[in-house]
Amino acid sequence: MTALADRRRHATRSRTAARRAPARPSLPALSRSVEDYLKAVYHLSDHGGVATTKDIALKLMVAAPSVSMMLKRLSALGLVKRVPYQGAQLTREGRQAALRTIRRHRVLELYLTRHLGFAWDTVHDEAERLEHAVSDLLIDRMATALDNPRYDPHGDPIPTADGRIESADLVSLAAAPVGSELELRQVTTQDPERLRFLADHGLVPGLQLTVADRQPFGGPTTVRLRPAGTRQIVGMELAQVLQCRTRAK
Amino acid sequence: MTALADRRRHATRSRTAARRAPARPSLPALSRSVEDYLKAVYHLSDHGGVATTKDIALKLMVAAPSVSMMLKRLSALGLVKRVPYQGAQLTREGRQAALRTIRRHRVLELYLTRHLGFAWDTVHDEAERLEHAVSDLLIDRMATALDNPRYDPHGDPIPTADGRIESADLVSLAAAPVGSELELRQVTTQDPERLRFLADHGLVPGLQLTVADRQPFGGPTTVRLRPAGTRQIVGMELAQVLQCRTRAK
DNA sequence: GTTGTGGATTAGTGTCGACTAAATCTCCTG
DNA sequence: CAGGAGATTTAGTCGACACTAATCCACAAC
Ligand SMILES: [Mn+2]
Ligand SMILES: [Mn+2]
Ligand SMILES: [Mn+2]
Ligand SMILES: [Mn+2]
Numbered sequence: 215m216t217a218l219a220d221r222r223r224h225a226t227r228s229r230t231a232a233r234r235a236p237a238r239p240s241l242p243a244l245s246r247s248v249e250d251y252l253k254a255v256y257h258l259s260d261h262g263g264v265a266t267t268k269d270i271a272l273k274l275m276v277a278a279p280s281v282s283m284m285l286k287r288l289s290a291l292g293l294v295k296r297v298p299y300q301g302a303q304l305t306r307e308g309r310q311a312a313l314r315t316i317r318r319h320r321v322l323e324l325y326l327t328r329h330l331g332f333a334w335d336t337v338h339d340e341a342e343r344l345e346h347a348v349s350d351l352l353i354d355r356m357a358t359a360l361d362n363p364r365y366d367p368h369g370d371p372i373p374t375a376d377g378r379i380e381s382a383d384l385v386s387l388a389a390a391p392v393g394s395e396l397e398l399r400q401v402t403t404q405d406p407e408r409l410r411f412l413a414d415h416g417l418v419p420g421l422q423l424t425v426a427d428r429q430p431f432g433g434p435t436t437v438r439l440r441p442a443g444t445r446q447i448v449g450m451e452l453a454q455v456l457q458c459r460t461r462a463k
Numbered sequence: 464m465t466a467l468a469d470r471r472r473h474a475t476r477s478r479t480a481a482r483r484a485p486a487r488p489s490l491p492a493l494s495r496s497v498e499d500y501l502k503a504v505y506h507l508s509d510h511g512g513v514a515t516t517k518d519i520a521l522k523l524m525v526a527a528p529s530v531s532m533m534l535k536r537l538s539a540l541g542l543v544k545r546v547p548y549q550g551a552q553l554t555r556e557g558r559q560a561a562l563r564t565i566r567r568h569r570v571l572e573l574y575l576t577r578h579l580g581f582a583w584d585t586v587h588d589e590a591e592r593l594e595h596a597v598s599d600l601l602i603d604r605m606a607t608a609l610d611n612p613r614y615d616p617h618g619d620p621i622p623t624a625d626g627r628i629e630s631a632d633l634v635s636l637a638a639a640p641v642g643s644e645l646e647l648r649q650v651t652t653q654d655p656e657r658l659r660f661l662a663d664h665g666l667v668p669g670l671q672l673t674v675a676d677r678q679p680f681g682g683p684t685t686v687r688l689r690p691a692g693t694r695q696i697v698g699m700e701l702a703q704v705l706q707c708r709t710r711a712k
Numbered sequence: 713g714t715t716g717t718g719g720a721t722t723a724g725t726g727t728c729g730a731c732t733a734a735a736t737c738t739c740c741t742g
Numbered sequence: 743c744a745g746g747a748g749a750t751t752t753a754g755t756c757g758a759c760a761c762t763a764a765t766c767c768a769c770a771a772c
Contacts, residue, residue: 247760280761284760496728547737548749
């Protein structure tokens with residue numbers, strides 16, 4: 215008999231899922247590993263491409279065979295469509311699950327910076343663990359406390375509770391022509407050293423700037439910061455990580 | 464070769480443990496299960512007693528053999544001293560680990576009620592999961608935001624960051640003699656129904672009251688609430704759960 | 713078209729933490 | 743002090759996820 219297992223399942227589920235509100239569909243609760251794999255596939259299969267075993271393995275720091283096995287399991291769960299030896303993409307269900315985790319991650323990051331004094335270079339790791347433990351209700355409460363924000367501290371868009379996400383088309387500072395008037399919108403690195411450097415120099419989302427100059431052969435870009443008019447030299451490596459929107463003149 | 468495993472361990476640890484402050488000793492990071500078992504043993508071996516396999520099994524809703532196995536593992540880790548067929552108690556190390564988890568749990572509960580609008584009957588489950596995912600740093604930040612509180616929403620004492628915990632000696636309302644002047648300090652149930660009922664009737668920690676009457680044969684206790692002077696009849700079952708301190712006259 | 717090579721999968725293990733069924737122990741009771 | 747009830751442990755499995763070693767496939771280059 216499986217009496218014990220049943221009792222457990224029941225106790226856990228009835229207290230959290232039942233009673234409260236209409237509640238979202240609520241899949242059978244995915245494990246931490248599964249959620250992290252789904253996020254990885256989401257981020258690697260940018261705009262309809264496929265995520266390869268190797269890239270997933272690199273991103274999650276696991277061995278390639280682990281990814282192979284997991285993709286098979288995800289495929290059995292209907293979360294991923296995979297072509298052996300080719301790669302995988304998310305199904306609609308998998309995409310929803312990924313976006314739910316991403317929403318949690320980004321709301322958490324913003325909450326930690328806004329309400330608990332964390333710096334933007336330290337929130338990622340914390341959110342990476344918490345995203346699997348928080349309830350939807352808690353995330354909604356945090357989002358409310360934050361006034362339903364649209365972007366996380368790094369400028370990444372926060373998916374809505376019903377799984378929609380904004381897609382902006384941005385140019386990296388490294389690619390913007392000299393003379394462009396830009397608004398810095400996203401910082402696509404998680405490296406604490408780089409993040410600290412950027413924050414120290416005022417290079418955070420929302421910044422208005424003009425591209426003043428760029429040296430050839432991978433040389434640095436010089437920008438003029440908008441409010442102050444001060445100049446700032448940004449090396450190629452960092453410039454690539456600064457995603458900007460062209461400002462309406 | 465174990466190159467991959469090493470890289471992982473390093474990456475994880477160096478970003479969290481290294482750099483920041485002197486940092487607490489930081490054991491090799493215990494799993495969720497291990498932490499929950501340690502808490503169970505702590506709570507069941509009140510004041511130097513031993514926790515039995517069966518009671519742990521009941522509390523954690525697992526089968527008895529699972530407990531047997533886990534106790535052996537905990538014993539091997541030096542977290543528990545166990546006498547086969549008799550029971551287990553925490554070692555100093557195990558006690559420290561348990562108190563660390565309990566601190567997290569209680570700080571989380573209080574933070575959720577104070578800063579995120581959760582009711583005291585809903586915070587337990589959320590904290591039960593989050594306690595294993597939060598960092599010490601986050602807990603300290605929450606504690607700071609709460610002004611280093613000494614009690615959680617249910618009146619349970621919050622262990623300090625260095626592992627000390629207050630022990631008050633309280634009487635249950637069910638045992639307090641008629642005429643006692645009491646302060647309600649702790650509510651020792653987690654049942655949401657009971658908690659909601661108690662809150663609805665003003666029976667929360669901090670309440671000043673006088674025992675006005677008690678019916679015999681397990682009958683109800685009548686109390687006079689202090690500020691208002693209103694009377695309240697409390698059944699035996701609830702009275703047992705209300706832990707009070709005798710008020711200095 | 714064969715072939716090489718890097719990427720992917722299979723095969724075989726290991727660990728953690730759960731389970732059921734079957735021994736085994738403890739201790740109360742007659 | 744023998745029996746028996748109840749608690750505990752052992753024995754045997756299982757699923758989720760990781761790993762290494764060995765094999766397999768795709769595709770680009772000759
Ligand atoms: Mn994660
Ligand atoms: Mn972010
Ligand atoms: Mn827990
Ligand atoms: Mn509590």
